[in-house]
Amino acid sequence: MKGLFKSKPRTPADIVRHTRELLIYVDLNSNSRDTKREEKMAELCKNIRELKSVLYGNSESEPVAEACAQLTQEFFRENTLRLLIVCLPKLNLEARKDATQVVANLQRQQVHSRLIASDYLEANKDLLDLLISGYEDMDIALHYGAMLRECIRHQSIARYVLESEHMKKFFDYIQLPNFDIASDASATFKELLTRHKSTVAEFLARNYDWFFTEFNSRLLSSPNYITRRQAIKLLGDMLLDRSNSAVMIRYVSSKDNLMILMNLLRESSKNIQIEAFHVFKLFAANQNKPLEITSILVTNKDKLLRFLKDFKIDKEDEQFEADKAQVVKEIQALKKENTS
């Protein structure tokens, strides 16, 4: 170890402590524009870069586990993460990117085989509120967004965000006009709703009504092409996940949902049609179709069969063809029931 730090007299913990002092200074003297602050600022940026190179390595060396652990431990021993997040808007672009990468990396660092970042965040959940609010500020949205996505790798943190009022805000964020920010928000939204299976299943079961009402009306029926396309893909991912089977059964038993899906099938966008089919097939395959579902399918039987007959995807896909054959079979079978 001694040899390793010969060229760098400061230990990783030293760098963290120095960074923290500088952050406190910058935070307190936010308005002064004197040269001293400028100097401190430059020093801070340099320190953040050094933190990054300890965690990620640099062109000369790979990261060293022991150094990373030291850094992580010192970082979370005090409020460095809070200071860094709060001061981020004051940093220049390069330092913001470095800080984001540092925070992202720290979420995965284990100290004595514990993710201490998770413990810290659980005790400081208001930081997540701060990160989420970043979507309202174009300047910092991409940095806070990237940090947020790393933080919700921790299941307990994802649960906190899912169950917070913030979930409703995502329906706005993912339709922001700025593509970079909107797509970052929708990546986070997707991560929240797909990453931690049991937590997601629990969330959807408990919040079924408002969530799918919003999802249907604001996302699947959005006038915005990209919103619809991303939403229908996410819906398929959610409903086709085994852990969400209870939610799926509930979803495919609703006439309103079926109508939305059938409208999406009629879209001129092939991408949307295909994703819609993957959800539509669940309605058709449901062995306990409610009467209202059966009746819609029967009423539109000819049209549906004609549609499915012509419905092809560009590349060969056996699974798709098999699914389609199954759906056709189910819909054809409905006729017999009806006439008998």
Added chain:
Amino acid sequence: MYPLDAKCYRLLYEVGSGVSAVVYKAVCLPPMDSSVVAIKSIDLERSRANLDDVRREAKAMALLSHPNVLRAHCSFTVDRHLWVVMPFMAAGSLQSIISSSFPDGLPESSIAVVLREILHALSYLHGQGHIHRDIKAGNILVDSDGSVKLADFGVSASIYESHPSSSVSLYMSSSSSSFFNDMAGTPYWMAPEVIHSHMGYGIKADIWSFGITALELAHGRPPLSHLPLSKSLMMKITNRLRLEEHGRDSTGGGNCKNKKKFSKAFKDMVAACLCRDPSKRPSADKLLRHPFFKNCKSTDYFVKNVLQAVPVVEERCKEPRVADCNGNDRDGSTSPLVKSRRVSGWNFNEDVFELDPVYPVESDDKCVRFGGEEPIDQPTAHPHSHVVDDDKSGNEADEKENHRRHHNHSRAEEKEVAKKAGEAPLSVLKQTLVPNLVSLLSSLDLQRGMVMDVLSHCGCKDGQQESLREQQLWGYVRSMQQTVDDLKLQLLREMKVNAELQERLGPLNRKMNEETGGHTGS
């Protein structure tokens, strides 16, 4: 701050288009500042890239800030299109500049200017843990003031289109994932380790592409671009491409007048970039200290010596078949057909071959050198017809005999050619090699037939004639399929051999020239 609404822009005219993207020159309407911008409109429905990739790329582009890196002002969706609003680079891409006014390449002093700018960009990107993965003249944009920017980080739909089979993410997101296993980039510029995609690759892949780009600027086209795509790829994978050797070759014997075309520093710089071992390639920072850039002129020099000779980008865009305006890669090998059409307009029989990669054979004693110069554009047509003919002729014993004869014959011929280096045109080699391969094929067929016979005889002992005959028939069907497969394989090998031969022509011709030069001297 640029507005995030299509209504705030007026599209003036198209400056480039690809399969799923169009680039327009546009103005931002008052009350904004009515500044000129380029808008790349990507059809998200037609683009095969998935939206996550598009998101990652857009984000990467939004967070980069360097004078030599093209940064998007903003991006927003307009129905099914993603509009990326960027600075308008009035002189277009280097590729477009070359193809309109410098078909034989740029002068070396001008090359140095742009390459230095690109190295600054690469140094920044690599320092950020980013890999560009598609460095080429088509992605280097120039403004009328001579500023040079590296473009096309990912939101480039044309790139997605060129490799539909792979999930292409041009631009990596963080240094934590600096290795990729997907293929990305445009094949002629691709480094061997990118093609050996299982190995993953790092920033040194960009250095390779940078070296190829240097050659592209020098010659007006990338090396190997006269070959169809698959072949160029295959050659890189199967051959031991050792350009450091080549570098020695071309700098060693300076007799030939062709060789004066490029300075030693330039050749040395390119050879360093094209080192097969990525770890031996210099970094962008190190390259900036290379002697080639020592007395590098300013961008003003580039404006005076290059841009003034080039028609404005509008003019170039009006011409049909002019590829690549404003970084939009339309020539980018969307299909080999398009590529060869573009390439066929150029003259191959030139000294410009000089810097093309050399493929030494594995062991030196076997190193047969060929001479003559008759590049073949369609080497596949020939073997094909031969194969068909020979398939029809049923005299297998004869074929076998032929095969043996051909084999010896061709070996003798090879030696002869080696001796007379320069006198035998490649077509002769082709004539000997093709029948040789064809007869090899038929002999394989014959053997297969014999095996099948033996098998069926053995089977007959069991007495179950009916089912046996059926099995036999199936066996034949299978062997036919096998034959077809073998033929395909042979064809590929033949193509490869041809390509190799072509590559060997260059150095041999040089050697021959030296020899004849020596003769006349003595």
